[in-house]
Amino acid sequence: YADSVELAFSVEDAVRIHDANKVIVFQSMENAYPLAEDITLLETFYVGGLRMLGLVHFDSNQFADSSTDEPLHGGLSDLGKELVREANRLGMIVDASHASDDALRDMMAVSSTPVILSHSGPDGVFEHARNVPDDLLIQLAESGGVVHVNAFGGYLEALQPSPERTAALDALN
DSSP states (O other): OTTTEEEOSSHHHHHHHHHTTOEEEOEEEEOOGGGTTOTTHHHHHHHTTEEEEEOOOSSOOSSBOBTTSOOSSSSBOHHHHHHHHHHHHHTOEEEOTTBOHHHHHHHHHHOSSOEEEEEEOBTTTSOOTTSBOHHHHHHHHHTTOEEEEOOSTTTSSOOOOOHHHHHHHHHHO
16 A cells, blocks of 8 residues: 555654655554563664554563553563663653553653553543553653543443454454
């Protein structure tokens, strides 16, 4: 779809792509686990176009505690703090969606740039482990960060799984 979509590496690219009436694509990594314990690999991904980094996903990892798993570090590990600083050095956006509340607090404290929540929701609207309480949303806003509210069912309301979804998941087991 090169005629309608283009990868952006910079703000200038995004402006040019927008002016060409194309969809702007910024690459992101959701879960830094593949970096193992070598944060220098982040620069390789950056050269390839990565511009946003989510440190954690469903399971806590070597960098951060997940909102949906048992904590390992009480927020960010020391290596996670180094990774945030490396992302800042490279000019990448730090994404705290899926991170525990303590990891989000640590990211805001360590990051030299605003942190985002690319796909989270307000806990006050619907209580879910991945959603964020109001006090943290206020701190995020005060630090210059933003939340892109996730409207996907299950994060803003309780949904009952369809029989088709249940059968598909059962087939995987």
